[in-house]
Amino acid sequence: MEQTLGSPSTSKLAPAKRPGRARRSVRSRREAISFYLFISPWLLGFILLTVFPLVLGFLTSLSNYDGLNLATVQFVGPKNYARALSKDLFWTSLANSARYAIIVVPVGITLSFLLAVMLNRPMRGRDFFRLIYYLPAILPVAGSSRVWRLLFDPNAGAVNALIRLFRPGIVINWRLNYWWEMLYLYAWWPAGAGMVIFLAGLQGIPGELYQAAEIDGANRFQQLIKITLPLMTPVVFFQLIMGIIGALQVMVEPILIYGTASGLSGRVDMPGRMYTYMVYTFVQVFDFQRYGYGVALSWIFFVIVLILTLIVIKSSKYWVFYRVSQEGEA
Amino acid sequence: MSQLSQVRPATYRGKAAAGSGVRFVRRALLYVAFLLITFLVVLPLVWVVITSLKTQDEYLHPAFRIMPEVLQWRNYSEALFEHSFLFFRKTANTLLIALPTMIMTVISSSLTGFGFARHRAPLRNALFILVLAMMMVPAMVTIIPQFILYSKLGLTNTYWPWYLQAVAGAPFNIFLFRQFFSTIPEELEEAAEIDGSSRFRIYWQIFMPNALPAIAVVSIFHFQWAWGDWFTPRIYLNEEKSTLAILLTRGFANPKGYARDAVTLAAVVVYMLPLIIMFMFAQKLILEGIVTTGIKG
Numbered sequence: 001m002e003q004t005l006g007s008p009s010t011s012k013l014a015p016a017k018r019p020g021r022a023r024r025s026v027r028s029r030r031e032a033i034s035f036y037l038f039i040s041p042w043l044l045g046f047i048l049l050t051v052f053p054l055v056l057g058f059l060t061s062l063s064n065y066d067g068l069n070l071a072t073v074q075f076v077g078p079k080n081y082a083r084a085l086s087k088d089l090f091w092t093s094l095a096n097s098a099r100y101a102i103i104v105v106p107v108g109i110t111l112s113f114l115l116a117v118m119l120n121r122p123m124r125g126r127d128f129f130r131l132i133y134y135l136p137a138i139l140p141v142a143g144s145s146r147v148w149r150l151l152f153d154p155n156a157g158a159v160n161a162l163i164r165l166f167r168p169g170i171v172i173n174w175r176l177n178y179w180w181e182m183l184y185l186y187a188w189w190p191a192g193a194g195m196v197i198f199l200a201g202l203q204g205i206p207g208e209l210y211q212a213a214e215i216d217g218a219n220r221f222q223q224l225i226k227i228t229l230p231l232m233t234p235v236v237f238f239q240l241i242m243g244i245i246g247a248l249q250v251m252v253e254p255i256l257i258y259g260t261a262s263g264l265s266g267r268v269d270m271p272g273r274m275y276t277y278m279v280y281t282f283v284q285v286f287d288f289q290r291y292g293y294g295v296a297l298s299w300i301f302f303v304i305v306l307i308l309t310l311i312v313i314k315s316s317k318y319w320v321f322y323r324v325s326q327e328g329e330a
Numbered sequence: 331m332s333q334l335s336q337v338r339p340a341t342y343r344g345k346a347a348a349g350s351g352v353r354f355v356r357r358a359l360l361y362v363a364f365l366l367i368t369f370l371v372v373l374p375l376v377w378v379v380i381t382s383l384k385t386q387d388e389y390l391h392p393a394f395r396i397m398p399e400v401l402q403w404r405n406y407s408e409a410l411f412e413h414s415f416l417f418f419r420k421t422a423n424t425l426l427i428a429l430p431t432m433i434m435t436v437i438s439s440s441l442t443g444f445g446f447a448r449h450r451a452p453l454r455n456a457l458f459i460l461v462l463a464m465m466m467v468p469a470m471v472t473i474i475p476q477f478i479l480y481s482k483l484g485l486t487n488t489y490w491p492w493y494l495q496a497v498a499g500a501p502f503n504i505f506l507f508r509q510f511f512s513t514i515p516e517e518l519e520e521a522a523e524i525d526g527s528s529r530f531r532i533y534w535q536i537f538m539p540n541a542l543p544a545i546a547v548v549s550i551f552h553f554q555w556a557w558g559d560w561f562t563p564r565i566y567l568n569e570e571k572s573t574l575a576i577l578l579t580r581g582f583a584n585p586k587g588y589a590r591d592a593v594t595l596a597a598v599v600v601y602m603l604p605l606i607i608m609f610m611f612a613q614k615l616i617l618e619g620i621v622t623t624g625i626k627g
Binding site (some may be wrong): 045056157273284295298309 | 355357361363367368371372373374375377378381384389390391392396437438439442444445446450451452454457459460461464465466467468469471472474475477478479494495498499500505511529533553556557558559560561564565574575576578579583585589591594595598601603605608609613616617620621
């Protein structure tokens with residue numbers, strides 16, 4: 001009975017309700033129209049600047065287009081894709097990106113998490129430390145990459161200066177010999193950005209949980225492992241997905257940190273063995289105008305990222321802890 | 331008892347009597363750790379400021395001296411006012427990109443965000459998932475064909491690629507506005523509807539004035555991006571129209587072609603300063619924005 005009262009389609013009440021229903025459908029149509037009007041800037045942009053280029057790009061990847069002459073464009077089928085798989089540099093750069101992501105993402109998340117846990121308790125100077133740790137995240141890459149090159153400069157760099165305090169006369173050429181370490185450290189410099197997100201998550205953990213654990217005699221470490229960590233897994237999950245997608249795409253950082261000052265005016269000047277996948281793509285497209293090949297590279301990458309993301313999402317049911325009442329996620 | 335123990339929350343006081351020595355040591359160690367991390371985080375920035383005050387000779391031959399003999403403030407005046415005012419010309423170019431696109435992206439992203447937050451319509455949820463999914467698509471997949479398109483349209487070496495993209499809004503900003511608009515109470519909207527206001531008026535006169543924090547966050551994030559972006563100017567612009575990011579990655583050279591590294595570093599410091607100042611003033615907003623979207627700046 002209660003249900004039928006509220007339902008407009010009850011036969012007994014139907015005649016009386018009809019005008020209201022008509023009015024409602026007019027209203028809902030109006031609402032739909034105004035919805036589409038409001039989202040039209042995005043929708044138009046999405047169709048013209050995303051969907052259309054995606055289709056165009058895919059067609060380009062099946063052609064030998066070089067950006068110059070449309071008359072000589074030929075359909076070459078999956079040749080660009082086959083060519084990619086046969087190139088050593090393709091595999092080298094893919095392996096480099098994978099290596100970078102495998103190291104940078106887990107360590108970065110761990111650092112952010114530890115910083116957040118350390119800074120979560122009330123203490124003097126907490127806001128100051130938070131602010132300082134977050135600071136590197138706002139620096140523009142063109143500036144911070146310069147800062148990094150200076151820091152590791154063989155002569156003028158602070159790292160070598162520090163080392164020379166203990167081992168006088170030593171000159172380490174980081175850019176040549178410890179290239180990866182330089183890039184990892186650069187990626188972890190703004191670990192405070194992840195910290196901020198974890199801190200927000202930590203604020204959401206009810207204090208009673210810890211009080212109860214304390215009464216049960218759990219020490220700090222046990223509380224961290226049994227309460228904090230499980231409750232933070234949704235945040236870790238999100239960070240992991242965005243982190244992997246971001247890290248695999250690393251491109252500007254290696255170009256700018258490795259690139260010599262003179263070379264930056266023109267083409268990318270780093271040895272192929274240091275290419276990340278996106279650096280390889282960048283060089284093929286913007287230095288050699290191999291558009292068809294470049295788009296093919298980007299689509300291969302897209303598929304890889306998609307598969308990885310799906311794996312992480314599928315795996316989440318084994319390790320991500322979802323609370324029954326999800327009031328607010330981070 | 332030291333000062334440190336006074337900040338301890340009241341609940342711990344009972345235990346403190348038992349192991350106050352251990353606690354004090356633990357707390358002191360924690361502070362040492364924080365200061366050490368602070369040193370590591372700040373060192374690169376301090377070092378760039380110190381080095382920007384050296385002569386080119388000191389830069390090339392440090393002779394294990396950390397501080398410059400005489401602080402070379404003239405590096406800053408050279409970076410800003412010599413080299414035919416390159417720094418200011420590139421700043422003007424950068425602002426020509428950053429400011430109009432900032433306004434455009436705020437307007438289009440807020441319109442779209444309002445659409446998603448405050449309307450029911452067929453396909454609404456599917457479209458919103460599409461917005462979010464676009465954040466996961468690798469940028470290169472769309473950038474290369476966009477580049478081909480803009481080249482064919484003769485729009486390279488103009489700022490149109492930025493302007494057109496800004497009119498379309500950005501997924502991240504749309505998401506932020508949608509989240510914000512969803513929190514505004516329905517009564518406000520209903521009252522205006524009874525008065526017969528149009529949807530657009532409700533958006534413009536009720537929602538936007540109430541969305542100043544979201545507008546500020548989106549503006550700041552967008553400005554940070556446009557100011558720092560190296561990739562887009564690198565592929566679209568030639569020397570004359572290029573931006574600060576491009577100038578600084580190349581650096582200054584004297585007429586003979588020798589690099590003026592310390593001067594370039596002075597310019598780098600000036601280049602990063604607006605973003606640092608902006609952060610200091612708007613840190614609360616920025617950090618809230620990061621938390622809302624879960625994406626680091």
